[in-house]
Amino acid sequence: xxxxxxxxxxxxxxxxxxxxxxxxxxxxxxxxxxxxxxxxxxxxxxxxxxxxxxxxxxxxxxxxxxxxxxxxxxxxxxxxxxxxxxxxxxxxxxxxxxxxxxxxxxxxxxxxxxxxxxxxxxxxxxxxxxxxxxxxxxxxxxxxxxxxxxxxxxxxxxxxxxxxxxxxxxxxxxxxxxxxxxxxxxx
Amino acid sequence: xxxxxxxxxxxxxxxxxxxxxxxxxxxxxxxxxxxxxxxxxxxxxxxxxxxxxxxxxxxxxxxxxxxxxxxxxxxxxxxxxxxxxxxxxxxxxxxxxxxxxxxxxxxxxxxxxxxxxxxxxxxxxxxxxxxxxxxxxxxxxxxxxxxxxxxxxxxxxxxxxxxxxxxxxxxxxxxxxxxxxxxxxxxxxxxxxxxxxxxxxxxxxxxxxxxxx
Numbered sequence: 001x002x003x004x005x006x007x008x009x010x011x012x013x014x015x016x017x018x019x020x021x022x023x024x025x026x027x028x029x030x031x032x033x034x035x036x037x038x039x040x041x042x043x044x045x046x047x048x049x050x051x052x053x054x055x056x057x058x059x060x061x062x063x064x065x066x067x068x069x070x071x072x073x074x075x076x077x078x079x080x081x082x083x084x085x086x087x088x089x090x091x092x093x094x095x096x097x098x099x100x101x102x103x104x105x106x107x108x109x110x111x112x113x114x115x116x117x118x119x120x121x122x123x124x125x126x127x128x129x130x131x132x133x134x135x136x137x138x139x140x141x142x143x144x145x146x147x148x149x150x151x152x153x154x155x156x157x158x159x160x161x162x163x164x165x166x167x168x169x170x171x172x173x174x175x176x177x178x179x180x181x182x183x184x185x186x187x
Numbered sequence: 188x189x190x191x192x193x194x195x196x197x198x199x200x201x202x203x204x205x206x207x208x209x210x211x212x213x214x215x216x217x218x219x220x221x222x223x224x225x226x227x228x229x230x231x232x233x234x235x236x237x238x239x240x241x242x243x244x245x246x247x248x249x250x251x252x253x254x255x256x257x258x259x260x261x262x263x264x265x266x267x268x269x270x271x272x273x274x275x276x277x278x279x280x281x282x283x284x285x286x287x288x289x290x291x292x293x294x295x296x297x298x299x300x301x302x303x304x305x306x307x308x309x310x311x312x313x314x315x316x317x318x319x320x321x322x323x324x325x326x327x328x329x330x331x332x333x334x335x336x337x338x339x340x341x342x343x344x345x346x347x348x349x350x351x352x353x354x355x356x357x358x359x360x361x362x363x364x365x366x367x368x369x370x371x372x373x374x375x376x377x378x379x380x381x382x383x384x385x386x387x388x389x390x391x392x393x394x395x396x397x398x399x400x
Binding site: 114128129130131132133135136137138139140141142143144 | 239240249255256257
């Protein structure tokens with residue numbers, strides 16, 4: 001009944017799987033596992049002095065403070081681009097949180113969250129996208145998967161009937177009545 | 188300046204923006220019409236010509252399941268003002284958009300045409316008309332107030348019938364108030380389907396591109 005948003009607040013930290021660490025070039029990345037308070041689970045952290053060129057893949061949540069050029073494949077996991085992170089790559093992940101700079105397309109199966117001062121130059125494909133005030137974004141957003149189910153609902157409603165305008169957590173039935181403003185002057 | 192202000196449950200919808208112009212919420216009628224027109228399309232492509240407003244991206248994405256492309260025309264205008272190349276704007280707009288003609292389902296034009304000289308406004312309107320698919324819709328706002336403040340307005344969608352107006356500095360003021368006839372001439376390839384004169388002194392107009400015969 002209650003479904004927690006795994007991409008933001010995971011329910012329980014998964015057991016660490018050392019064998020599945022991201023495949024960074026040997027000796028290039030001082031990878032350390034440390035608990036991250038924000039997400040509450042073990043995460044791999046790539047430090048800000050690390051530069052990775054090529055494909056970065058894995059099955060653990062990952063925070064990048066360094067630079068990555070190429071491709072990042074973390075399907076099923078959360079990728080966080082830290083404030084110092086500079087990414088020029090196509091990204092595939094379950095959820096992507098951007099506090100640094102990303103140049104490239106971002107594909108997330110759950111959510112993309114561009115925080116204040118975060119920057120994305122590229123196209124985003126994700127069912128949920130949040131862009132904070134002060135964030136930079138240039139590109140397109142494709143939220144097709146989230147809308148596919150909802151697209152059926154409005155057709156069943158009357159054309160002028162108020163529809164749900166907020167995310168599911170914020171039903172509108174408590175909102176104030178809209179004043180009748182404006183005069184229709186053309187048809 | 189902008190008419191009757193709506194208040195939410197908390198009664199504190201106003202905030203102070205960077206230009207000390209109050210942020211307030213106002214009714215909109217044309218937005219709901221635009222949404223109704225687009226909701227029948229699977230995965231429509233929506234072009235937003237204003238600055239990026241994260242909550243708008245979320246709103247339209249969740250309402251329409253659409254692809255949204257944000258092209259900040261206000262930033263283009265400011266850049267040309269600063270470079271003193273306003274005379275190049277008509278040519279710039281004719282090549283501005285990368286989308287192929289006839290591929291866009293909806294356009295949020297907001298009130299950007301108010302900030303353009305006539306040739307640039309015509310060039311932008313022609314380019315936008317070409318981008319629209321047959322049966323595609325364009326939402327345009329046009330101020331009817333005599334204001335010469337150098338401020339753009341970010342239109343933040345609260346829900347289908349409410350917008351917050353949030354101002355921020357512009358490099359040039361509004362150039363003139365477009366009359367109904369001027370607007371219709373600008374979008375001569377489109378048909379006006381709805382037009383509302385709001386108490387906020389904004390004329391909201393919804394255009395539709397005629398379907399191919």
